[in-house]
Amino acid sequence: MNILMLASEAVPLAKTGGLADVVGTLPMELARLGHDVRLALPRYAALDATAIKLKKAPSVEVPWRGDRLEVGVETGTLGGGAVPLTCIRYDPFFARQGLYGEGGRDYPDNLDRFALFCRAVMEACKQPGRPPDILHAHDWQAALAVAYLKTLYRNDPAWAGTRALFTIHNIGYQGLFPVSTYDATGLPWSEYTPERLEYYGQVNLLKGGLVYADILNTVSPTYAREIQTAEFGFGLEGVLQTRKDRLFGVTNGIDYDVWNPETDPHLPARYSADDLSGKRECKRVLQAEMKLPVRDVPLVGLVSRLAFQKGIDLIVDILPKLLDLDVQVVALGSGDPSYQTLLAGLSARYPDKLSVRLTFDEPLAHRIEAGADLFLMPSRYEPCGLNQLYSLRYGTVPVVRKTGGLADTVVPYVPDARSGSVATGFSFETPEPEVLLSTMFLALRVYRDKEEWTGLMRRGMQQDFSWQRSAGQYVELYARAMAL
Ligand code: ADP
Numbered sequence: 001m002n003i004l005m006l007a008s009e010a011v012p013l014a015k016t017g018g019l020a021d022v023v024g025t026l027p028m029e030l031a032r033l034g035h036d037v038r039l040a041l042p043r044y045a046a047l048d049a050t051a052i053k054l055k056k057a058p059s060v061e062v063p064w065r066g067d068r069l070e071v072g073v074e075t076g077t078l079g080g081g082a083v084p085l086t087c088i089r090y091d092p093f094f095a096r097q098g099l100y101g102e103g104g105r106d107y108p109d110n111l112d113r114f115a116l117f118c119r120a121v122m123e124a125c126k127q128p129g130r131p132p133d134i135l136h137a138h139d140w141q142a143a144l145a146v147a148y149l150k151t152l153y154r155n156d157p158a159w160a161g162t163r164a165l166f167t168i169h170n171i172g173y174q175g176l177f178p179v180s181t182y183d184a185t186g187l188p189w190s191e192y193t194p195e196r197l198e199y200y201g202q203v204n205l206l207k208g209g210l211v212y213a214d215i216l217n218t219v220s221p222t223y224a225r226e227i228q229t230a231e232f233g234f235g236l237e238g239v240l241q242t243r244k245d246r247l248f249g250v251t252n253g254i255d256y257d258v259w260n261p262e263t264d265p266h267l268p269a270r271y272s273a274d275d276l277s278g279k280r281e282c283k284r285v286l287q288a289e290m291k292l293p294v295r296d297v298p299l300v301g302l303v304s305r306l307a308f309q310k311g312i313d314l315i316v317d318i319l320p321k322l323l324d325l326d327v328q329v330v331a332l333g334s335g336d337p338s339y340q341t342l343l344a345g346l347s348a349r350y351p352d353k354l355s356v357r358l359t360f361d362e363p364l365a366h367r368i369e370a371g372a373d374l375f376l377m378p379s380r381y382e383p384c385g386l387n388q389l390y391s392l393r394y395g396t397v398p399v400v401r402k403t404g405g406l407a408d409t410v411v412p413y414v415p416d417a418r419s420g421s422v423a424t425g426f427s428f429e430t431p432e433p434e435v436l437l438s439t440m441f442l443a444l445r446v447y448r449d450k451e452e453w454t455g456l457m458r459r460g461m462q463q464d465f466s467w468q469r470s471a472g473q474y475v476e477l478y479a480r481a482m483a484l
Pocket of ligand 1: 017018019303304305332333334359360361362365384385386387388
């Protein structure tokens with residue numbers, strides 16, 4: 001298949017969240033399966049041009065606000081040459097410090113920025129005589145490309161027969177803009193209707209992806225169902241219900257080259273499901289690094305954005321009761337200042353039991369995944385979630401809320417139901433502090449049964465959440481779109 005993928009971020013070039021992990025990994029796996037994939041990204045100033053061998057290519061003329069704008073194009077490769085890359089260069093828009101904003105504020109011209117990106121991709125990625133089979137766009141920043149394909153480029157031979165897949169990574173982020181900005185999309189006003197891009201008097205770019213694409217998916221089967229309900233749909237549940245026959249869930253993979261306890265260079269010792277002794281060493285070193293007493297006590301880990309979505313309020317609520325027990329907790333996170341203050345206050349109150357680092361620190365995230373016994377992830381909603389997958393791989397038993405990707409990837413332990421033979425973690429449904437606390441009590445009780453606990457650890461470590469598996473499912477979706 002000939003696939004053109006576009007998005008606003010991709011590891012290792014530009015990252016603010018899980019979107020970048022998917023977009024940076026999926027094209028390589030598709031190429032490995034024998035498909036032709038090209039990735040298109042904005043040319044941010046911070047992209048390391050030498051690593052990807054970026055070279056200037058002929059610029060393109062893009063229709064822009066009734067005029068034509070010359071936009072730069074640079075090409076390179078990713079994944080050791082496996083995936084060709086097209087970068088759209090327009091420095092007034094993309095040579096900025098942030099991807100979407102600075103100092104906690106979104107750039108006010110984000111609609112202009114990503115409309116130009118999408119329009120320029122449609123011009124720069126034309127291959128005369130060889131239309132892509134699939135245009136695969138991710139999240140609101142790339143959604144307009146799907147709208148363009150189905151409207152302005154509908155009769156363009158360079159796009160004849162191209163089908164569109166649109167992937168939703170988090171429906172909480174929709175790209176909402178005042179109607180006064182609509183002209184920058186370049187679309188006729190006939191597309192600004194409640195059936196298309198209009199949303200309660202505003203322009204909703206994500207909605208464009210949902211209504212124009214041939215096929216839709218999100219990053220886990222459970223989240224695909226949840227977003228069709230008012231509790232999880234952020235107002236777009238009605239639109240999704242009308243498209244439910246075209247909406248699928250594909251659980252993300254994780255990069256086993258980066259997240260592998262047998263080879264991880266960030267760890268003081270390595271280990272595997274067959275020999276867990278290195279994990280004990282990782283725990284001792286983590287306790288020392290976090291200035292906690294080095295001793296045999298259940299160690300609970302947390303690595304998270306500090307946001308309401310992640311259930312941090314539930315954690316803050318139960319910590320005093322949890323810390324009355326003989327446990328230790330290490331927390332790494334950054335985000336909402338009010339949660340930072342609360343966590344810092346609690347660690348001052350329980351210096352021997354709770355240690356927090358309020359930064360973004362990737363190597364420490366690896367050491368927590370390896371050194372902790374349990375991993376806490378009580379998200380209120382979770383499209384897929386990566387940290388529980390890392391935890392499973394590192395033999396660190398996850399305690400999760402049964403939602404989205406967490407429900408699809410953690411098999412919960414059920415007391416007295418002989419679930420011990422299949423369980424890989426603990427989960428709860430109602431997002432209330434008492435429910436989380438009683439789930440933690442259960443987990444800590446099972447922790448004392450070493451045989452049962454080791455079984456949980458080993459089963460988690462043996463799960464397959466590789467990208468190979470997910471990429472195969474994306475190929476099936478592409479085939480489905482092409483057969484329409
Ligand atoms: P989301 O994308 O919603 O933040 P995910 O679980 O899908 O949640 O992915 C989060 C990613 O960011 C993981 O790779 C996780 O390890 C990492 N991460 C989050 N917070 C931190 C932090 N403070 N330091 C290091 N890594 C972090």
